[in-house]
Amino acid sequence: MDDRPAAATAASDRLARGPAGDRLADYARMLRRAGAIADDAGERAFATVPRHRFLTRFRHQRWHEMPCDGPVPEEILDAVYGDNPLAFKIDEDSGQLVSATTRPSLLARILGALELSPGMRVLEIGAGIGYNAALIQAVTGAEVVSLDVQPDVIADAEEALRRCGVDGVVTVVGDGYDGHPARGPYDRILASCGIRGVPPAWVEQLAPGGFVLAPFAHGGAHPLVRFRLERGRLRATGVGPWTDFMLAGGALYQPFLGAHPARFAAGPFPEPTLSRQAVAPMTGEDYGDLWFFLAARSTRVTQAHVGGIDPADGTAALLAEDAASAAVVQSCGAVHATGPDAAALADDLADLCAAWSACGRPAIGDWSAPMTRRPLPDGPLLVPDGWSVPAQRGGRRAAS
Structure with missing residues (x-):
């Protein structure tokens, strides 16, 4: 039948x-x-x-x-x-x-x-x-x-x-x-399309038990994230995979204080002045998990190009505060850094990679965040208020 x-x-x-x-x-x-x-x-x-x-x-x-x-x-x-x-x-x-x-x-x-x-x-x-x-x-x-x-x-x-x-x-x-x-x-x-926040109108238009699914701006790319009302408050949960969609225009992609830099907004940067291995080589899925972790830990994570390295191997970058320097980690586990603060940035990015391994290499689906309403010039958006991994979900993957 x-x-x-x-x-x-x-x-x-x-x-x-x-x-x-x-x-x-x-x-x-x-x-x-x-x-x-x-x-x-x-x-x-x-x-x-x-x-x-x-x-x-x-x-x-x-x-x-x-x-x-x-x-x-x-x-x-x-x-x-x-x-x-x-x-x-x-x-x-x-x-x-x-x-x-x-x-x-x-x-x-x-x-x-x-x-x-x-x-x-x-x-x-x-x-x-x-x-x-x-x-x-x-x-x-x-x-x-x-x-x-x-x-x-x-x-x-x-x-x-x-x-x-x-x-x-x-x-x-x-x-x-x-x-x-x-x-x-x-x-x-x-x-x-990639969005930077959830408009209140979408939440109001959900039926009971419904949810929003969106490629959500995080670290310069757009992993899939689910948004559902829990006890009257919208909560985000990572779904994956790591994606990089075309961007929404207008109010759906407004910048706000604390947002990650837009992808490729800085650079391209000159060839690296130092390179070193920071983590074991990863699959594409693991690399997306690492990237989500980096962006959850630092608002200076985005996508950037550094001369002389193949962007097909990954473009997850940690930028200096003034965006004059960058360090990129690739799926092979190597960190490449360039600019006046190259050494310090390479250390910071390597430390973040080590922290991901020490935490049990949490996956995109392990992360969640309460959403908070931000008043913005083109209309309010609900944005994440601190990503976290519940203790019982950490460590489900072997550390590298």
Whole structure:
């Protein structure tokens, strides 16, 4: 017996038709084997919502145009149904990336972290290409409200949803800071862009037992964090993985006293004047855990480039107070420092790495923080008031 919601079943069966049906099934199995998809509902969603039909043009190694009619070239299907983020919007004046799809394995983990059930109503902040909203709707069978401040983004998402026959997504042009109270309350609110704080309007629009899930600014990147009311106060809990989303604009990304420096706001810095091993080499997941720890312990942690070292190996940096010096720790465990305060910064960063090991290498999911309301020029935000790890959760990983 099929236990999917009736609306989701009909939509999914309709979406699955077409020449890419086998690709979709293989794609979903690939994500589940990799551990990104954790349940049958998620696998069904990825196996039935055709990612390629949400795109008309994208860049992966080069620009690709999606054919309006006829078969889709294998090269395009290879790119779309690999684990690839795909750029689809570039600023014509600057040539800078404006919008890109989320890597499918990360999107699958986000879908799982939403803990969706049939009938749940979801508000998505940041519409993208409409694909994520379609996946959510395939799981819940209920209305999904997808909101974006850019009218052209909403127009493109609307067209993609129509093209794919998705009926249960309502698209809205509006400022994400305000949410969308007209169709609330919501069981889940998902931000699909990096934010620096939670606006009070989102909390007010949550249904009882609901929560916000967002890529949250921390140390110059955006690990996934869940926000839930506990005894009348919003509390943040780390979820992971470590991510680096496009940034929200306006009031959702206001700076405030005590916030970490924006990513790459300082530098690039000259080549290191000293390098030394500070911690044992790490996996990517462990490196994200270390980075979260560093940012929880110091407001001077962000992302920075130092000349002569490969940023692909990590860009977690500790800056001097005047931002004239920087020390970077990479996944190989080495610390590289440069600038007038290089030696002192290298010592400080090595000490923080040692403290992470001594604490039992706490993971992102071990951290939580009460949220406090900050009055800010563009509107108040709820921001963390001191991250901590409960004693009973520390030390669950072996020290290096």
